[in-house]
Amino acid sequence: MIRMAGFSPTIGRIAGIEIELHWSFLLLLLFVLILSLYTFVLFVILFICVLLHELSHSITSQHYKIKVKKIVLLPIGGISVMDLDTVKPNQEFNIALAGPIASFVIGAAFLLLIPFSPLGMIRQTVVFTAEINLLLGVFNIMPGFPLDGGRVFRAYLERKRQYLEATKITVKVSNIVLALFVIGTIIFAIYATGYSLVSREFLVFYDIFIVMFLYSGSQAELQSAYVKTYASDLRVKDALSRNFLLVDKNSRLPAIYKKILKSRTSILLFRDGPAVKIVRLPQKLPFMHDAKTKELMSRPISQFGTKIAVIKYREKLVKALENMQQENSSIAAVTDGKRIIGVILSQHADSIIALHISRKKGANNAM
Ligand SMILES: [Zn+2]
Structure with missing residues (x-):
């Protein structure tokens, strides 16, 4: 089943790794399907080759016990989202190199198959598969970010x-x-x-x-x-905002509106079992005495909730933001283990990080 997550639908799971198709790849696939069925088949081959390239990165990472969260497939390669916080330069060197090596090996294998394949469409397809893999290998080994070659080059410099x-x-x-x-x-x-x-x-x-x-x-x-x-020394508590209100999940809208007016915050949270949710108030209320308004006003607030991430206040701020970004969430609830003590807003946290970096850079330059 295809689950839409933003623009990149998840198409499956291999070895515990989520596989996402980037919207540009999807658009391209639809476009070529209109052109011709054969072109579409070629793009499916491209898709498999990119997937094999990315999987060889992932398998190498898992060999070093580095967690791979997901793979996003693009028409020019893929992105493996990994936990690279603890990776050592020599490990990154091997992880980055594994992808282009896989592409070169597959490309070479199909190159050798060419003389043995029957002329016509089959040979054309074998030639294409050889070419596309060699191209993927050459393109990705170029020494520029965010390509594999850039990572290999940096890992080499880090010696x-x-x-x-x-x-x-x-x-x-x-x-x-x-x-x-x-x-x-x-x-x-x-x-x-x-x-x-x-x-x-x-x-x-x-x-x-x-x-x-x-x-x-x-x-x-x-x-x-x-x-x-x-900024690795910053913790979640350094960007903590206490401008939020914890409400009961059974409260009704009229009580909520009163609370908002009193406390001057628009961030309302409630607990729903183990999850923490944020209240998304209805954008426009119909006329005050309208039957629909009355119906809305009588509903418990739990019906207007969206789940948000929960993070510990001692966690590293950068790490917490990374997790929030991966979950497409711009707000997270902060706990001290038991209670919710505040919220983190990604925009606010970003500016705190930027300020912290510029201060430290300034201090470094002065030395
Ligand atoms: Zn790669």
């Missing part, structure tokens, strides 16, 4: 350098890779007259998508290196 410094150098190399990619695309757009106009424009758009993906990925990597270096 003699600090994590942040190694990341900064890799980001510079990423920018060079990016610039070459843009120049290549421009040359292709001008001189590739052999291609039909549609496929040429399609490839150019595809390249633009890749450039944006690479650029934002390398910026995110730099940002997270700063956070990892300078």
Whole structure:
């Protein structure tokens, strides 16, 4: 069954790892299905090859006892969401290298199969599978973030350098890779007259998508290196907000509105068994004496709840935010083990982290 989670539906689970299909892949699959059935088959092959590439990263991680939460499949590769907090440089080196190696091995195997496959559609498919795997291998081993090659390169630099410094150098190399990619695309757009106009424009758009993906990925990597270096001492309690109200799950809307007016907070939480939920008030109430309004007013507040994450106040702030992001939640309830003592708002926490980093950076520069 396909469960929609944002734009990336979960399509299954392998070895305890959730497999998600990125919306761009989904869009592309639908697009090629309109074009032709054979193209669709080729894309399904691409999909399997990307999955095998990602699984080899995951299997290597699990070998080091590093938890893999999920795999998101993109048309140009995949993203394995892992708990990389405790990973050692030599482990990251091997984890990152495992994917391109898998692609190269599969590519080489299909390359050897070409002379033995019957001419026509079967050979065409074997050639495609060989090409696509070699391409996945070459593309992902390029030394730029967020590609595998970038991670391999940084892990190599970390032998003699600090994590942040190694990341900064890799980001510079990423920018060079990016610039070459843009120049290549421009040359292709001008001189590739052999291609039909549609496929040429399609490839150019595809390249633009890749450039944006690479650029934002390398910026995110730099940002997270700063956070990892300078903000790992922050705890959840450092960004705690006490501006919330705990209500009973059986309260009705009129009582809730009174409480909101008194306390001037719009964050209302209630417990529902082991879960903590936030009250999402109805956006627009119909006319006051309307039957529908009366009906809404008589419902218990538990019917307007959305489940939110619960975190401990001693937990690392960065870790808590990461978990919130993975659960697509911008708010979490904070407990001291028993009671709810406050809330964390991701936007508020982000600015506290940014301030903390700039202070520490300033202190470092002054030395
Ligand atoms: Zn990879």
